[in-house]
Amino acid sequence: MSTALPTHVAIVMDGNGRWARARGLPRAAGHRQGAEALRRCIVGAGELGIRYLTLFGFSSENWNRPFGEVQDLMGLLRHYLRSEIADLHGKGARLRVIGDRTRFDPDIVALIDNAEELTRGNDLLNLTLAISYGARDEIVAAARALAADAAAGRIDPKSIDAHAFQARLFTADLPDPDVFIRTSGEKRLSNFLLWQSAYAELVFVDKYWPDFGKADLEDAVREFNRRERRFGAVG
Numbered sequence: 001m002s003t004a005l006p007t008h009v010a011i012v013m014d015g016n017g018r019w020a021r022a023r024g025l026p027r028a029a030g031h032r033q034g035a036e037a038l039r040r041c042i043v044g045a046g047e048l049g050i051r052y053l054t055l056f057g058f059s060s061e062n063w064n065r066p067f068g069e070v071q072d073l074m075g076l077l078r079h080y081l082r083s084e085i086a087d088l089h090g091k092g093a094r095l096r097v098i099g100d101r102t103r104f105d106p107d108i109v110a111l112i113d114n115a116e117e118l119t120r121g122n123d124l125l126n127l128t129l130a131i132s133y134g135a136r137d138e139i140v141a142a143a144r145a146l147a148a149d150a151a152a153g154r155i156d157p158k159s160i161d162a163h164a165f166q167a168r169l170f171t172a173d174l175p176d177p178d179v180f181i182r183t184s185g186e187k188r189l190s191n192f193l194l195w196q197s198a199y200a201e202l203v204f205v206d207k208y209w210p211d212f213g214k215a216d217l218e219d220a221v222r223e224f225n226r227r228e229r230r231f232g233a234v235g
């Protein structure tokens, strides 16, 4: 049995709305508590020594939510980028944001660019927020980029392999996730890191995201250690 710490933990932060509804609160209150859980989780990951943490904050499909809820989530993102980046930088964390930026307001794009630029040299914790992200779109974009390179004669189609493909993904410079956690009892991948999670251990947690904390992250690490990873080979 492995006793290693996972290098990369990916999390689908699900259940903010149900957390709020269970308390008779508006969905926005659930998202606010979700942002608190995000903070706790980042601190917890740092304390545990997890080097890569990637969180699904907003999917390409989430743009279809009611306008007010999208505005609430964008407001939280704006607030997060303004208030947390100095602290993250001080802790030696590098922030990356993956997803389709063309749909963000320009001020959010600028905040993301600044945060990524400021923290580019850090490596203690690599924090990646997937926002306006969809894995199928990411995979299609990679295929399109490779096709364009092939059509222009820059690469030989025969040279296209898994390595060339992953180098075109948003996550080109990240290791694959070892553990994929989803909260709220739902057992789906929901278009998150589909290519990258080929060999990730899936851990489903019944708690809603706003109740998730460091102890739950530790439980997931223990669960990871109970699994035997064979990567398709014989154990």
Ligand code: FPP
Pocket: 013, 014, 015, 016, 017, 018, 019, 031, 032, 034, 035, 038, 056, 057, 058, 059, 062, 073, 076, 077, 080, 131, 209
């Ligand atoms: C899923 O819960 C959660 C989201 C769609 C948003 C996640 C956002 C945060 C954790 C807040 C911090 C955000 C940013 C952008 C920094 P849900 O609303 O789908 O819950 P439900 O399935 O119970 O309705």
